[in-house]
Amino acid sequence: MQLIFEKSVKERRGVRLPKGCSYEKAKFPEKYSRKKALNLPEVSELDVVRHYSNLSKMNFSVDTNFYPLGSCTMKYNPKFTEKVAKLEGFLNLHPLLPQLIGGGMLTQGSLEVVYRTEHLLCEITGMEAFTMQPLAGAHGELTGAMIIAAYHKQQGRKRKFVIVPDSSHGTNPASAAIAGYEVIVVPTDETGCMDLTLFKEKLNEDIAAVMLTCPNTVGVFNPQIKEICDAAHKVGALVYYDGANLNAIMGKARPGDIGFDIVHVNLHKTFATPHGGGGPGAGPVGVNAKLKEFLPIPQIVKRSDGTFALRYNRPKSIGFMAPFNGNFSVILKSYAYIMLLGKTGLIKVSEMAVLNANYCRVLLEKHFKIAYDRICMHEFVISAQPQKEKGASALDIAKYLIEKGIHPPTVYFPLIVKEALMIEPTETESKETLDSFVEVMIEIAKLIEKDPQQLSDVPRNTPVTRLDETKAARDLNLRWKSE
Numbered sequence: 381m382q383l384i385f386e387k388s389v390k391e392r393r394g395v396r397l398p399k400g401c402s403y404e405k406a407k408f409p410e411k412y413s414r415k416k417a418l419n420l421p422e423v424s425e426l427d428v429v430r431h432y433s434n435l436s437k438m439n440f441s442v443d444t445n446f447y448p449l450g451s452c453t454m455k456y457n458p459k460f461t462e463k464v465a466k467l468e469g470f471l472n473l474h475p476l477l478p479q480l481i482g483g484g485m486l487t488q489g490s491l492e493v494v495y496r497t498e499h500l501l502c503e504i505t506g507m508e509a510f511t512m513q514p515l516a517g518a519h520g521e522l523t524g525a526m527i528i529a530a531y532h533k534q535q536g537r538k539r540k541f542v543i544v545p546d547s548s549h550g551t552n553p554a555s556a557a558i559a560g561y562e563v564i565v566v567p568t569d570e571t572g573c574m575d576l577t578l579f580k581e582k583l584n585e586d587i588a589a590v591m592l593t594c595p596n597t598v599g600v601f602n603p604q605i606k607e608i609c610d611a612a613h614k615v616g617a618l619v620y621y622d623g624a625n626l627n628a629i630m631g632k633a634r635p636g637d638i639g640f641d642i643v644h645v646n647l648h649k650t651f652a653t654p655h656g657g658g659g660p661g662a663g664p665v666g667v668n669a670k671l672k673e674f675l676p677i678p679q680i681v682k683r684s685d686g687t688f689a690l691r692y693n694r695p696k697s698i699g700f701m702a703p704f705n706g707n708f709s710v711i712l713k714s715y716a717y718i719m720l721l722g723k724t725g726l727i728k729v730s731e732m733a734v735l736n737a738n739y740c741r742v743l744l745e746k747h748f749k750i751a752y753d754r755i756c757m758h759e760f761v762i763s764a765q766p767q768k769e770k771g772a773s774a775l776d777i778a779k780y781l782i783e784k785g786i787h788p789p790t791v792y793f794p795l796i797v798k799e800a801l802m803i804e805p806t807e808t809e810s811k812e813t814l815d816s817f818v819e820v821m822i823e824i825a826k827l828i829e830k831d832p833q834q835l836s837d838v839p840r841n842t843p844v845t846r847l848d849e850t851k852a853a854r855d856l857n858l859r860w861k862s863e
């Protein structure tokens with residue numbers, strides 16, 4: 381594609397355009413121009429306000445209801461960070477500015493925010509360098525897997541396989557496969573950890589990497605990760621830390637110190653950005669010293685005069701992973717969040733997230749079967765198999781919870797637990813909220829004992845007053861009906 385810029389832009393900015401771009405007057409092709417005016421809806425301000433106010437009331441969100449959706453860390457996002465993101469100097473920046481005029485004063489502040497956030501993440505995770513480009517956790521994993529491939533290519537040995545435990549997040553094997561690897565799955569033992577003996581049997585010089593979700597999807601932090609890292613390194617494999625669950629361990633353990641080579645973190649989960657409905661997000665990737673040169677371009681550098689610039693000239697880089705510099709507003713909000721809470725605040729976040737999960741787990745263990753019932757991290761998994769045998773499934777429980785104004789936990793995931801309900805209360809919930817959730821769950825358990833049919837009948841017989849999200853997703857219609 382050829383980019384064409386108008387002359388006036390050149391003259392005003394006095395910049396040299398990248399190769400392949402020219403300054404000819406941009407011409408809009410005649411065949412695409414509209415022949416008659418667009419039929420846009422004309423409504424009064426009041427109608428618009430009512431429309432959106434009513435829509436927002438139909439929405440189920442962390443701002444309105446308890447949202448213990450395991451693995452997703454649906455914590456409350458302080459409005460302070462939204463305020464920072466709305467600061468005019470950030471809000472009105474054009475994304476083309478940093479690429480064309482890296483050292484321009486308009487962009488210095490935003491470059492500094494990204495640079496500083498990178499360094500804060502290095503400190504939090506113990507890694508050497510970060511890229512802020514990936515736009516989601518899974519995108520970070522793909523970036524990581526591509527860095528793994530670039531590293532082994534340089535080492536001169538093509539390796540074919542990536543090992544993942546069956547308790548890992550589903551995106552891990554998917555990312556490895558997209559990067560061209562075959563996936564070897566290692567089962568989980570009775571303690572909720574990857575079976576170490578079976579893992580060691582699979583290790584050999586054809587293994588490119590081991591991807592571990594820590595804590596894993598059953599809420600267990602594997603105490604043998606150091607041993608796993610060492611064993612993998614011994615055969616020349618790299619170790620990848622899926623840090624989407626960082627909310628459980630901030631300030632307590634650092635993947636870099638343990639020996640991990642690559643880590644991704646989910647800014648939208650751990651550091652303030654509302655992310656229901658699939659976005660927006662950011663999945664920065666951190667690496668240790670030996671992988672630094674493979675990070676995507678551009679990289680933000682601080683010059684000796686204290687200014688910031690985007691560096692493109694990095695021959696071993698895996699290249700661009702996203703346009704511009706990632707999801708800037710998400711990075712900005714995370715920066716504000718980290719600065720607001722500080723070191724002690726972040727440690728408290730993790731402590732409270734773990735405490736809240738354990739509080740609910742202990743109150744519920746008399747009424748439900750907890751998979752891998754031990755002190756958990758930020759989340760735990762209920763197996764509703766006993767309830768299913770009585771006639772009400774995990775899905776029935778989830779639907780009943782919706783009727784009670786509670787967002788259901790993640791259901792039927794992880795796959796290794798039958799009738800799974802994965803509960804992550806997060807640190808932002810009060811004891812009162814947790815107590816009322818537990819109360820509803822106990823009411824459910826008792827109802828199933830007495831009359832499982834009634835439990836599944838309630839959602840079936842209740843008229844739907846909320847937004848039908850499934851219909852909205854499957855039968856999307858954004859066209860304005862003028863007739």
Ligand SMILES: *Cc1c(COP(=O)(O)O)cnc(C)c1O
Nearest residue numbers: 451516517518549551593624661
């Ligand atoms: C959420 C999550 C991911 C994927 O992150 P996205 O931003 O949804 O792509 C990966 N791993 C774990 C453990 C997660 O919880």
